Amino acid sequence: MAFGAFATATSAAEPAARRKSPVALLLLLPGLLYLALFFLVPLLSLVITSLQQPDPLVFGRFENAFRIENYATVLAQYWPQAVRSFGFAALATLFALLIGFPLAYFIGITLRRWPLLQALALVLVIAPFFISFLLRTIAWKQLFSDEGPVVGFLQALAILPGDAAITGSAFAVVFGLTYNFIPFMTLPIYTSLERLDLRYVEAGGDLYASPASTFLRVTLPLAAPGIMSGTLLTFIPAAGDYVNASREFLGSTETAMIGNVIEANFLVLQNFPAAAALSLVLMAAILVLVSVYVKRSGTEDLL
Amino acid sequence: MHRPLPDDPMIRSLIAQAKRARLSRRTMLAGTGAGATALALAACSAGPEELRPAEDQSDTDKTLNWANWPFYIDEDDEGNYPTLERFQEETGIEVNYLIDVDDNNSYFAKVRDQLALGQDIGADTVCLTDWMVGRFINLGYTQELDKANIPNAENLVEGLRNPSFDPGRARSLPWQSGFAGIAYNTEKTGEVRSVSDLWRPDLAGRVGVLSEMRDTIGVIMIENGVDISSDFSAEDFTAALDIFREKVESGQIRNVRGNAYTEDLVNEDTLAAICWSGDITLLNYEAGYEKWKFVIPEAGGTLWSDNFLIPIGSPRKKNAETLINFYYQPDVAAEVAAWVNYITPVEGAYEAAIEIDPELAENQLIFPNAETLSKVKIFRGLSAQEENEFQSAFQSVLLGS
Numbered sequence: 001m002a003f004g005a006f007a008t009a010t011s012a013a014e015p016a017a018r019r020k021s022p023v024a025l026l027l028l029l030p031g032l033l034y035l036a037l038f039f040l041v042p043l044l045s046l047v048i049t050s051l052q053q054p055d056p057l058v059f060g061r062f063e064n065a066f067r068i069e070n071y072a073t074v075l076a077q078y079w080p081q082a083v084r085s086f087g088f089a090a091l092a093t094l095f096a097l098l099i100g101f102p103l104a105y106f107i108g109i110t111l112r113r114w115p116l117l118q119a120l121a122l123v124l125v126i127a128p129f130f131i132s133f134l135l136r137t138i139a140w141k142q143l144f145s146d147e148g149p150v151v152g153f154l155q156a157l158a159i160l161p162g163d164a165a166i167t168g169s170a171f172a173v174v175f176g177l178t179y180n181f182i183p184f185m186t187l188p189i190y191t192s193l194e195r196l197d198l199r200y201v202e203a204g205g206d207l208y209a210s211p212a213s214t215f216l217r218v219t220l221p222l223a224a225p226g227i228m229s230g231t232l233l234t235f236i237p238a239a240g241d242y243v244n245a246s247r248e249f250l251g252s253t254e255t256a257m258i259g260n261v262i263e264a265n266f267l268v269l270q271n272f273p274a275a276a277a278l279s280l281v282l283m284a285a286i287l288v289l290v291s292v293y294v295k296r297s298g299t300e301d302l303l
Numbered sequence: 304m305h306r307p308l309p310d311d312p313m314i315r316s317l318i319a320q321a322k323r324a325r326l327s328r329r330t331m332l333a334g335t336g337a338g339a340t341a342l343a344l345a346a347c348s349a350g351p352e353e354l355r356p357a358e359d360q361s362d363t364d365k366t367l368n369w370a371n372w373p374f375y376i377d378e379d380d381e382g383n384y385p386t387l388e389r390f391q392e393e394t395g396i397e398v399n400y401l402i403d404v405d406d407n408n409s410y411f412a413k414v415r416d417q418l419a420l421g422q423d424i425g426a427d428t429v430c431l432t433d434w435m436v437g438r439f440i441n442l443g444y445t446q447e448l449d450k451a452n453i454p455n456a457e458n459l460v461e462g463l464r465n466p467s468f469d470p471g472r473a474r475s476l477p478w479q480s481g482f483a484g485i486a487y488n489t490e491k492t493g494e495v496r497s498v499s500d501l502w503r504p505d506l507a508g509r510v511g512v513l514s515e516m517r518d519t520i521g522v523i524m525i526e527n528g529v530d531i532s533s534d535f536s537a538e539d540f541t542a543a544l545d546i547f548r549e550k551v552e553s554g555q556i557r558n559v560r561g562n563a564y565t566e567d568l569v570n571e572d573t574l575a576a577i578c579w580s581g582d583i584t585l586l587n588y589e590a591g592y593e594k595w596k597f598v599i600p601e602a603g604g605t606l607w608s609d610n611f612l613i614p615i616g617s618p619r620k621k622n623a624e625t626l627i628n629f630y631y632q633p634d635v636a637a638e639v640a641a642w643v644n645y646i647t648p649v650e651g652a653y654e655a656a657i658e659i660d661p662e663l664a665e666n667q668l669i670f671p672n673a674e675t676l677s678k679v680k681i682f683r684g685l686s687a688q689e690e691n692e693f694q695s696a697f698q699s700v701l702l703g704s
Contacts, residue, residue, distance in 0.1 A: 078704060138566070145570035146509075165508060167572055168558050247514065247701065248563045253551050256702040264698050267408040269691075 050276035062272055070277045078261050078278065085258040086285070088170070089239035092177035093185075096234050097227065099178070100185035104226070105219075107186075108193035125186050133180055137249050140176060141167055144250075168252030176244035181237070185230040192226030193219075228297065236286055258282050354421040354615050356446040361621035365396050368619075369626065370403040370410075370426035372609065374585075375479065377642035386638055390629045396622050401426060406561065407435040414614075418444040423616040428623040430478040430609045434517060437468030437684045439612055445474045446613040452624035455631035458650045462676060463608060467532075468684040475610040476627055477648035479640070482668065482679055483518035484604035486583045486597045487575040488568065495575045497601045498526035501555075508554050511573035512547075514561045516697045517682040519577050521605040523547055525680065531605065532680045540693055548700045559701050568595060580668040584644040597668060599678045606679040608648065640669055 050070055052062035075082070103125070111118040128136060144150050144166040154160040166172050196219065204214030220227075242259025245251040251260070258278060266275035376384050387398055403426065404410045410431070414424040418439075431439070439445050450456055456476060469475045487495040492506060501510050512519045521531045523543040529535050550556045557573050558564075565582050567573040583597040613623050630636060633651030640647035641656060641663055647670075656664040667675045685693065 078702075080704060081702065141566070142570055145567075145572050147571040163508065165557070165572070247558055247560050252558050253701055253703045256704070261702055261704075264702055267406075267412050269694055269698055 046276045046279060049272050050280055052273045054273075067273070070273045071281065074274050074277045075281065078258070081256050081261050082258050082278075082281070082285070084255070085239050085282075086289070088174055088177060088245070088255075088257060089235050089241075091174050092181060092238045093231050093235045095174070095178040096181050096185040097231065100182050100230060101189055101223075101227070103182075104186045104189035104193055104223075108190045109196065109198070112194075112198075122190070125183050125190075128183065134243065134249075137176055137180065137244060140172075140179065141250055144172055167250060168247075168255070170255055172250040173245045173255045173257075176250040177238045177241060180241075180244065181234040184233040184237075188229040188233065189223055189226035192223050196222050224297070228294075231293075232290060236290065239286055240282055354443045356620070357421070357423065357616050357618045359620045360618045361625075364619060365622070366399065366619065367396050367428070367622040367626060368399045368401060368426045369623075370401045370429040371478075372404045372430065373402050375430070375609075375643055375645075376400070377639050386630070386635050389635075390626060394625055394629070396625060398626065404429065404431065407432050411435060411438070418442070418615060421615050423618065424614050426614060427617040427619040428611050428613050428626065430611055432609050433466060433468060433607055433681065434684070434690075436475045436610045436612055438690075439614075440469055440474050441687070444615050446615060446617065446620055447473055448476065448613065448627075449621070449624060452621055453628040453631065455628045458631050458633060458636075460648050460650050462606075463648050466608075466681060466684070469610075475612045476631070477608040477610050478630070479643060479645035480606060480608040480648055481645045482580040482597075482599060482604045482606055482671075483513065483515075483522055483577060484580060484597055484599040485522075485575060486568065486578045486595045488571065489594060489596050491571065492574045496598060498523055498577075501575055501577070502550060506555070506575055508557050509572070509574040510550075510556050511564045511567050511576035511578070512556055512559050513564060513577055513579070514559045514701060516694060518579070518605050518607070519559070520544060520547060520693075520697065521680075521682045522577055522600060525603040525605070526600065528602070530680065531682045533683065535683070537689070537692070541696070544693075544696055544700070547697075551700055581643065581645040584666075584668055599675065604679045606676075606681050608681075644669055646671060 048064060049062070051064075051066050051068065052070075053065040053067045055061040055063055107118055107121045107125070111121055142148060146165050146167075151160060151164070151166055155162060155164070200218050200222070201214055204218045205211075209217065239257075240259050242257060242263050243249055245255045245257040245260055246263075247253065247256075247260075251257075262275045262278050262282075265271045265278065377386055379385055384400060387400060390396070391398055410429075414426075417424045419442075436445075448456075453476070456472070459472065459476065463477050463480070464472060466472075485495055485498070485501065492509075495501060495503075495506075500506075520540065520543050523546055524531050524535070524539060527539070527543055527546075529539045529543070547556075551559065558567065560567065562582075564573070564576055564578060565586055568576060568578075568586065578597070580597055583595050586595055587593050611623070611627050613620050617623065630639070631649055633649055634655040636647040636649035636652040637655035637659060640652060641659055646668070653664055653670045656670060664670050
């Protein structure tokens, strides 16, 4: 939608009188004010903070400046964590898609004949939200502990060596991210599959397409809007997530993501410019990645 | 969608007029943008003015807001605080007890903007750890205590009277203290008596340490023979940090955590840890027997305190002082200590505790004797520059960078 707005802004260089009555502007005003107050002001404040320089006398106090090198410093120092964030988020998105799509297909299409079961299955997808996700993440930490059931079972099968551990590993963090975002992937895909007209699929079969090519040429394109919003809803928050990778939850000193770096800089190191610069870098990187993704998959109209 | 204007000149001029009056989208956006910049700049510019304490209204306003950590005051089965109720009956001051602090850093982040402006932060007294109290005092965010209102401050134990961050205790008084030392799982591993024992091969990957720099690095520095309460050098710190970094990178140290380290001990991800004394007492109480043993390392451990302070913007300073005075009575202090399992800083509380529960009074983690106290040291106050350098180095290990 944001991309659509840019397109009309450039083509309508001459004001279109009919569309812009004072009433429309008046109706827009609350929304614009809201955006200005709760998005633009904080964003600008973030930009200003990211360029500040430390007060030489008082630790933790900063004065306004134009230190663009703040960005270079944080990127040089924290690029591994930034790369790791996007890597983890991409993996989690992929796994969530691999798990979420069949689930959505099952609920949206297979269960169509039994509305009660369908409703029940949907409730099961949403049910985890009834418990705080912090608690659920801590629960996984207990399940994955060295003396816990998962490690014990895998060691009994000799899949894991005797001294192996899961908590604190990259696997645990990606697992946590995937687990926490599966509903965000499943629900949008479900809504697009739920509306899928099965006669298209039948037509594919009638025209001698194999089930696989019917799926690839009919079902998948029709589910594209759902996949699109599902991947965005998963990838964007996962890239900035700082709970799963936190040392207090599933992570360790080896799994810090960009969110953890921002947290440490903001809360512990009192290095507000660094934290602000990193936040802006994260925001910009996500914006670029997402717009490339949207352009490449040619689904601008579907957003 | 551009429509040509009608031919009628009168209508044309009318339309042109209407157009001029209208705000274009661009001016509208520019206007909001400029307004937003002004607001953002205003939000950022907190001038370094001299802060003045708020005027005390305690004589007319008999209320008090006290911010503290979780599980840090005596509590009965109904969730009431017996000692606090007694205080309210005795003094008529109504106390609003807020469990607002669960981390020094995040609490500071929450209130620092109001403090910088000298405003009321919604707490008239708050209990924070030594180094954070030091930061408050350096920044001028505290009010000076009027000892005439706190005669019981005389009961403060000798060892805590002159900390480097607040000589003579002009602006802070300890609430509770505790040790950082070592605990180990008595069922799964052999005796651990020193920091070097934590680096034993059989504990590889099963050691936890605290994300509180002063405790973890402090204990390692003591093992290296450094007196952390004296004027140690940056090299002394770096030497200990290098050991820490090496043990994290080699995987000997499993994880570095805050309060959640107790979970690791319980689920046995870690079998030994650098940890806080009161937690281990609590864990053993929950287990029903002494499953974990807390020891002060042979070379020594650290002693930290959480201290009352009165924020600069509090208009109820005298009420806060009355509260502090109340908790500096030995029998009240003993009652609190018996519940929270930390060390009380009040002289005479030990004698009072013998009457409540003689066994408890012998617990060295709650009522340490002179011999125990001789084994622990208080981490000295750091200059702003040291704080910055040491924390950056420590955090870089925690973030793996």
